[in-house]
Amino acid sequence: MAIRGDTAWEKVRRWLLSPWMPLSLLVLLAAAALAVAVFLSRQEVRVSEERDWQAVRNFALGVQQELQRLDTLYTGHVRRLLFAAGSQDARRRAMELPGVVQVSRVNAERPGMGDWHRTISGRATDEAPVLFFEPYPSMLSEDTRQLPLELRDPDLNPGAEGWYEAGDRLYYWRRDQPFVHVAVVDPQVVGAIVDRWLQAWVLPVGRALRLAGGPDRLTGLNGQVITEVNAAGLDDAGRPEKVQPLLSRFGTWHLSSWAPSRVETRYHPVGLAIGIGVSVLLVLAGALLFFQQENAARLARQRVSFVNRVSHELRTPLTNILLNAELAEDTATLDPPQAVSRLGLIRQEARRLARLIDNVLTFSRREAGRAGRVQVRPTCPDDVIAQVLAQFAPSLEQHDIRAELSGAAPERCLLDADALEQILGNLISNVEKYAAKGGELRLEVEQAGGRLAVRVADRGPGVAPAAARRIFRPFERLHEHVSEGVSGTGLGLTIARELAARMGGELTLLPERSGTGACFELRVPAPPYVPGKAARRGAAR
Numbered sequence: 001m002a003i004r005g006d007t008a009w010e011k012v013r014r015w016l017l018s019p020w021m022p023l024s025l026l027v028l029l030a031a032a033a034l035a036v037a038v039f040l041s042r043q044e045v046r047v048s049e050e051r052d053w054q055a056v057r058n059f060a061l062g063v064q065q066e067l068q069r070l071d072t073l074y075t076g077h078v079r080r081l082l083f084a085a086g087s088q089d090a091r092r093r094a095m096e097l098p099g100v101v102q103v104s105r106v107n108a109e110r111p112g113m114g115d116w117h118r119t120i121s122g123r124a125t126d127e128a129p130v131l132f133f134e135p136y137p138s139m140l141s142e143d144t145r146q147l148p149l150e151l152r153d154p155d156l157n158p159g160a161e162g163w164y165e166a167g168d169r170l171y172y173w174r175r176d177q178p179f180v181h182v183a184v185v186d187p188q189v190v191g192a193i194v195d196r197w198l199q200a201w202v203l204p205v206g207r208a209l210r211l212a213g214g215p216d217r218l219t220g221l222n223g224q225v226i227t228e229v230n231a232a233g234l235d236d237a238g239r240p241e242k243v244q245p246l247l248s249r250f251g252t253w254h255l256s257s258w259a260p261s262r263v264e265t266r267y268h269p270v271g272l273a274i275g276i277g278v279s280v281l282l283v284l285a286g287a288l289l290f291f292q293q294e295n296a297a298r299l300a301r302q303r304v305s306f307v308n309r310v311s312h313e314l315r316t317p318l319t320n321i322l323l324n325a326e327l328a329e330d331t332a333t334l335d336p337p338q339a340v341s342r343l344g345l346i347r348q349e350a351r352r353l354a355r356l357i358d359n360v361l362t363f364s365r366r367e368a369g370r371a372g373r374v375q376v377r378p379t380c381p382d383d384v385i386a387q388v389l390a391q392f393a394p395s396l397e398q399h400d401i402r403a404e405l406s407g408a409a410p411e412r413c414l415l416d417a418d419a420l421e422q423i424l425g426n427l428i429s430n431v432e433k434y435a436a437k438g439g440e441l442r443l444e445v446e447q448a449g450g451r452l453a454v455r456v457a458d459r460g461p462g463v464a465p466a467a468a469r470r471i472f473r474p475f476e477r478l479h480e481h482v483s484e485g486v487s488g489t490g491l492g493l494t495i496a497r498e499l500a501a502r503m504g505g506e507l508t509l510l511p512e513r514s515g516t517g518a519c520f521e522l523r524v525p526a527p528p529y530v531p532g533k534a535a536r537r538g539a540a541r
Contacts, residue, residue, distance in 0.1 A: 019293035026286030030279040037275015041268035046238065048259040051213030053242070059209045060244045060255045063218065066201060067248040070194055074099075075249075078172045079161065082181045098193055101169075102184035104147055108154045109178040147171070151180055163249065170249065187250040188221070194250060195220040202227045213260045221251040234258070374502050378529040379417040381409035381452055385445060388424045392432070399432055401441050409447035413526035419499040420524070423507065426492035427456040427520050435460020435517055452526035455510070457519035462512045471509070472497050500524060 077097050104117040148166045151173050161174035170185040202218065209216055214230030217240075228234065240256040325346060389403055396403055431441050435458035444455040463471060474494045493507075500507040505524030512518065 019290045019297065022293070023286040023290040026282050026289070030282035030286070033282060034275050034279040037272055037278070038267065041271035041275065043266050043268060045264050045266050046261045047264050048241070048261045049213075051259050053257075055209055056216065056242070056244075056255070056257050059216075060246060063198070063202075063253065063255065064246050066198070067194070067246055067253065070197065071249045074190060075163070075172070078183045078185065079174070081183055082161075082172065082174045099185045099187070099190035100183055101186050101189075102182075104182045104184065105179050106147060106152055106182070107178055108152055108156060108175070108180050111152065114179065147182055147184075151182055156180060191221040191248075191250045194248070195224070195226055198226050198253075215258050217256045219254045219256065221253070226253070230260075374416045374504075375418060376414045376416055378412050379415050379420070380412050381415070381420070381445065381447060381454075381526065384417050384420050385409070385424065385443065385454070388421055388428065389443075391425070392428050395432055396428075396441065401431065401435075401439055403441045403443070405443045405445070407445035409445045409452055409526075411447060412529040413447070413450075413452065414529055415452065415524060415526050416499075416503055419503055423496045423499050423522060424454065424456070426496045427522075429492060430518075431456070431458045431460070434458075447526060450525060450527045451505075452522075452524050454522045455519055456522075458517040460517040462517045463509060465512075468509050496522075 078100065081097055081100065081103065102117060102119050104115070106115045107113045148164065148171065150166075151164065151171060156173075156175040158175050158177040161172070164171040164173060168187070170187050172183045172185065174181045198218070198220075209229050215232070215234045216229040217231070217234065218226045218228075220226050238258075240258050242257045244255045244257070246253040246255060385405070389405070393403075428441065435441075440459045442455075442457045444453075444457070446453040472493050474491060497507045500522055503524045505522065507520060507522050510519040510521050
């Protein structure tokens, strides 16, 4: 159990120290920021849709016409009541007619002479016809209720009649000289009966309105709902788009109409853009941090691999030197030619060791920011090239590589001979390592116009286009394993390109042609050497 826990903890610790940990945290922060931005910028908006407003207008017109019909009907009942005011049928008619609270007669010419007032009390019933009352026990009694003075005007035309409104009462009057007969009506009572009538009347009439969308609401005198059409979601519909008043003598009804609507989810663009921007920045910061740490880890691994390769590279020539020195010592007296051959191998391995040490020292000075200055001196490029080929001749012969040299650079010029030798040595060393099976090394030399061009080509496997840039980076090799069968530190081409740049030139990998392998071209300034100018330049320094 302890081992399993330790193993899990080691995995967690490695993850915490890996580049994935900050990247994961920043991605989570980006997701949280985006979620908060989406939540804060989210808005629910009610969007109105089109509907058939003509059907709404037709319905309102129908209700208005019905109200007018009821008004006319009620006016006819009140009128007949007044015509019967002096007969035995007046009492019955007054109590059967809802809303009538008093019937009066006043003398317009001789006030008070022959006036009388009778009050009426009754209750509504659902079983009775809508516009009629089933009265309580009748109560006809004298009353001193005062009527509006306008109804006592002696100038009222005989036979004239009509409605008059004052306060909370309606008055229907008729002049029958010299008297004015008046019916006092409570509009609230009549309005309540009209509400009940409309509730039943709207059901068949409102079918067309239901097909026209909605919702719609018809309200009565006291704001009470008489009927609703397509009322789903009406409580959240907000203010109606249209309100049509429906007028009657007894009050005003209202038809409120809404357009069909739906709730849409929208997002505030500025808030959402800010959230997305913050999330993107967090992700980019995480990716940048990840690649930086990954690159640092990769460089650390390469440095460890470099140390391993350098140790391996140093050990190999040293081992060969010691071995051949012992063999040369043993055969020095018995077989002198064999001893001479062994000494040649020692010299070859020593030069190899010297090149390796030069590369390592050059790279270490570069890393420390102490790259050496170019040491320009009169040099014959052909002499430097011949010296390098001579150094590699035993090794090339051992690898069965045939060297071909074309062109020449015999003119003495001003350049860094040591840097040129190190560059060519690294390029030819690569041919030994990677192109030995090609069996051919070609050097093309050209000197013209104060510049020197050297091309080193082979017939090996070449360099893949994807690796053309990568091979000039420090520690980069086509294969990374020490035991791959190819030795090296991965610094040769990096140092060669940097030396070429310090000389004012450049080292490039030329595009590969079919079957030609790799071809590197070195171009550096090589101004002609003039003894007098060189001496003056030295004195000036």
